[in-house]
Amino acid sequence: VDESPDSKLIVALQGGDNHAFERLVREYSPRMLATARRLLSDETEAQDCVQEAFLSAFRAIGQFEHKAALATWLHRITINAVLQKLRKEQRQREESIEPLLPQFDQNGRREEPCWGFSQSVEQIIEQQNLRELVTAKIAELPDQYRIVLVLRDVEGLDTREVAGALGVSESVVKTRLHRARSALKTLLHPLWKEIRQ
């Protein structure tokens, strides 16, 4: 018999225990809100999606089969709620990302200083406040680029899934992903040291 705290909570939820529902919301809503915020820059929209996700979870809790961890299941439901919102709205607003993209001279040569990488990615990850810095930098990306970056690189959806979710072609997803990564690279420059050449 599975005696994990999640398992007890699920049994209580499936039995309709009101305290269990409140515990579920208090325990898991911060992580779900963080997920929604990464994809939606509007706070009200992010909160709406979390609410929508919980209502879907409440409806489906009877069929929850312990195959996935509760957190993973709720995460997936949150992503689906956000995707549904994005599909419904078909955002067309174009925001410029040009200032963050690489620049080239008239002969197509790169115009950018070289960077020194004294620390490995693993060492950088250990830095204090790195998560906050990266979260803030990703939030600076225009919506259409941030959404593709988060769905592909963070949530692990493939190009076809992202294209389907957003109602755009795969080539649009690829272009946006490359531009979003290039722009994020520029925004993360404080993490490495400039080398004058």
Next chain:
Amino acid sequence: MSRLKQLVEIIKRWLLSLRRRNISCAEFEGFILAYLEGNLSTRQQSIFEFHLQACPHCQNYLEAYRRAVAISKKVFEFPHAPVPKEVPEELIQAILRARAG
């Protein structure tokens, strides 16, 4: 054809093939995503890598690009992504009310 003419022909063809393989940094930029995803043809990959070997700026750029991707993936890796310390109480109450209603 004299040996000299043959040699000149060979050198000309070699120089031409070099020129065809020589892309600019701006053109290189357009290949990066497909290269990292393994979607370049053999010929495209050889052109890409030819430029990469010869251009320290693109080597440095690609390294920074790879790092930015790796860092964003690592930072948000489930379930280690940063979470807010608090969720607005109004949201919690709205969710619980919606369930009851």
